[in-house]
Amino acid sequence: MRQPYALVFANAKGGVGKTTSAVHVAGAFAETGIETVLIDLDPQASATRHLGVDPDDLEVTVTDVLIDPAGGLARATVPTRYERLFCVPAHESLGQMESELANVPGREELLSDAWDAGPELPYRMAIIDVPPALSLYTVNALRLADTVLIPVQTHPFALNAVPRTLDLIDKVRRRLNPRLDLLGYLATLYDRRTRVGRECLATMEDTWGELLFREPIPINIALAEAAREGRLLFEVDANSTGAAAYYSVAAEIAERLAARRDEAVVKQAS
Numbered sequence: 001m002r003q004p005y006a007l008v009f010a011n012a013k014g015g016v017g018k019t020t021s022a023v024h025v026a027g028a029f030a031e032t033g034i035e036t037v038l039i040d041l042d043p044q045a046s047a048t049r050h051l052g053v054d055p056d057d058l059e060v061t062v063t064d065v066l067i068d069p070a071g072g073l074a075r076a077t078v079p080t081r082y083e084r085l086f087c088v089p090a091h092e093s094l095g096q097m098e099s100e101l102a103n104v105p106g107r108e109e110l111l112s113d114a115w116d117a118g119p120e121l122p123y124r125m126a127i128i129d130v131p132p133a134l135s136l137y138t139v140n141a142l143r144l145a146d147t148v149l150i151p152v153q154t155h156p157f158a159l160n161a162v163p164r165t166l167d168l169i170d171k172v173r174r175r176l177n178p179r180l181d182l183l184g185y186l187a188t189l190y191d192r193r194t195r196v197g198r199e200c201l202a203t204m205e206d207t208w209g210e211l212l213f214r215e216p217i218p219i220n221i222a223l224a225e226a227a228r229e230g231r232l233l234f235e236v237d238a239n240s241t242g243a244a245a246y247y248s249v250a251a252e253i254a255e256r257l258a259a260r261r262d263e264a265v266v267k268q269a270s
């Protein structure tokens with residue numbers, strides 16, 4: 001069975017641009033002709049809303065397919081306002097469900113179970129957005145994913161959360177998903193006008209070398225405004241610095257996946 005290639009955006013620290021990055025990379029892939037699904041595992045449902053989908057309007061969300069995997073993710077998948085871009089919406093009920101799952105065996109594999117249960121998903125890429133702190137849903141996403149990208153705010157304090165993130169990735173790799181691969185680090189919320197911003201980016205370059213994506217995502221207020229409107233910045237202002245940076249990052253992701261000879265993406269991107 002041919003399933004989409006799964007990429008998760010994760011970081012132990014909240015507010016670092018995970019959701020903004022996940023939706024814009026998904027949107028950029030869809031624009032370049034790659035059928036993409038965004039799977040939202042955050043009870044806040046920010047990615048869902050960012051794509052213009054209101055979780056309260058829906059009868060079935062990701063919560064339902066995690067509870068009962070029969071029928072798979074397809075049961076909850078909805079189209080978005082963007083061509084070739086689909087969404088498995090989150091719902092606030094995910095939050096309560098997490099505590100109810102505390103002692104349930106197999107709770108780390110609910111997403112994988114739903115992924116495997118249904119019909120083949122007709123997408124090439126699946127992009128997964130996870131909650132602010134490392135949670136059971138982050139583990140579920142990492143259990144399923146082929147690769148993980150770590151967005152890091154370009155601020156000295158933000159780097160402190162990276163070891164915790166890597167530790168979780170390592171644990172999941174050893175216990176649940178040996179093929180999980182680190183795709184790289186993405187510098188976000190970069191302010192090149194400040195010395196602290198420039199110094200922090202230099203530290204990231206020294207520390208991570210080629211694992212750091214070439215283009216940092218600048219602070220661009222238009223990104224925050226687009227989120228509030230439930231639109232991608234590509235639609236609102238495709239020439240903005242934020243949109244340009246995300247196009248570039250999506251292209252570099254495709255490049256990195258192609259270099260790893262990931263057939264699924266190479267075929268679509270060529």
Ligand SMILES: Nc1ncnc2c1ncn2[C@@H]1O[C@H](COP(=O)(O)OP(=O)(O)OP(=O)(O)O)[C@@H](O)[C@H]1O
Binds near residue numbers: 021217220227
């Ligand atoms: N490059 C940027 N420029 C300006 N604002 C941004 C940028 N990236 C993200 N934001 C804004 O910063 C806030 C946090 O971003 P985002 O929601 O993407 O982070 P997150 O890591 O998903 O947060 P959480 O951990 O709460 O899920 C949002 O209001 C978003 O609109």
Ligand SMILES: [Mg+2]
Binds near residue numbers: 020042130132
């Ligand atoms: Mg988020």
